[in-house]
Amino acid sequence: MDFNEVISKRKTSREWTDKDIDFAVIKRIIEVGMKAPSWDHYRNWQFIVLHTKEEKENAFSYAKFIAEKFDITKYQNRKLNLAQKMYAYAMPKQYTMLVDCPYVIVPLFKCNKLNAEWVSKLNPLTTAWCVTENIMLAVINEGLGYSLRIPLNKEHNIVLDRLCVPAGWMTPCFIGVGYPKEDELILEQYDTKPDNNIHLGVW
Numbered sequence: 001m002d003f004n005e006v007i008s009k010r011k012t013s014r015e016w017t018d019k020d021i022d023f024a025v026i027k028r029i030i031e032v033g034m035k036a037p038s039w040d041h042y043r044n045w046q047f048i049v050l051h052t053k054e055e056k057e058n059a060f061s062y063a064k065f066i067a068e069k070f071d072i073t074k075y076q077n078r079k080l081n082l083a084q085k086m087y088a089y090a091m092p093k094q095y096t097m098l099v100d101c102p103y104v105i106v107p108l109f110k111c112n113k114l115n116a117e118w119v120s121k122l123n124p125l126t127t128a129w130c131v132t133e134n135i136m137l138a139v140i141n142e143g144l145g146y147s148l149r150i151p152l153n154k155e156h157n158i159v160l161d162r163l164c165v166p167a168g169w170m171t172p173c174f175i176g177v178g179y180p181k182e183d184e185l186i187l188e189q190y191d192t193k194p195d196n197n198i199h200l201g202v203w
């Protein structure tokens with residue numbers, strides 16, 4: 001797929017068909033992730049790949065709890081901005097968008113504790129997001145779709161414990177990969193024209 005087509009087709013998906021994916025495709029996608037820029041030159045990333053229903057259910061019980069306790073009535077019968085509409089749409093799907101797709105990739109980066117004193121201290125996390133973006137674009141390039149969940153607070157440790165990840169590793173997110181339902185609702189997005197976002201010379 002042409003680069004601009006990949007960029008313009010990229011979106012987050014949360015509903016899936018039953019179609020499975022060949023593991024060779026997942027390996028190709030992860031290889032694109034491995035090509036991401038790396039702050040420490042080591043490309044020190046690992047990837048847990050979940051495929052069976054049991055593996056996904058075991059990992060994401062906390063997301064199930066979050067999705068089930070979400071109170072949609074707070075978002076009904078009032079005017080919502082685009083971000084609130086997206087939130088109200090996405091929250092009830094935080095579990096199913098991970099367990100109903102054939103694969104979930106959990107990227108892992110080496111880090112004992114995050115330090116946000118300066119942006120440069122966050123390089124381990126930042127570089128893991130470079131990996132994640134590469135993976136998301138590779139998924140689109142394969143004609144597939146992805147869902148993305150960032151673990152909420154203690155959910156991070158709960159999931160890593162369930163996956164038997166050794167101490168000293170963290171994850172930025174969980175990436176579901178599958179064939180998106182073609183009729184999934186597409187929510188309106190803010191304009192991406194950059195004219196009002198560019199400052200020449202100084203702000």
Ligand SMILES: Cc1cc2nc3c(=O)[nH]c(=O)nc-3n(C[C@H](O)[C@H](O)[C@H](O)COP(=O)(O)O)c2cc1C
Pocket residue numbers: 010011012013086090091094148149150151189
């Ligand atoms: C840092 C980051 C965190 C996100 N966290 C979640 C999440 O936890 N759950 C979810 O459903 N989507 C999540 N998203 C996806 C956003 O909701 C989505 O990218 C945004 O609404 C724009 O829609 P689009 O990706 O379809 O263009 C996240 C995206 C980013 C970049």
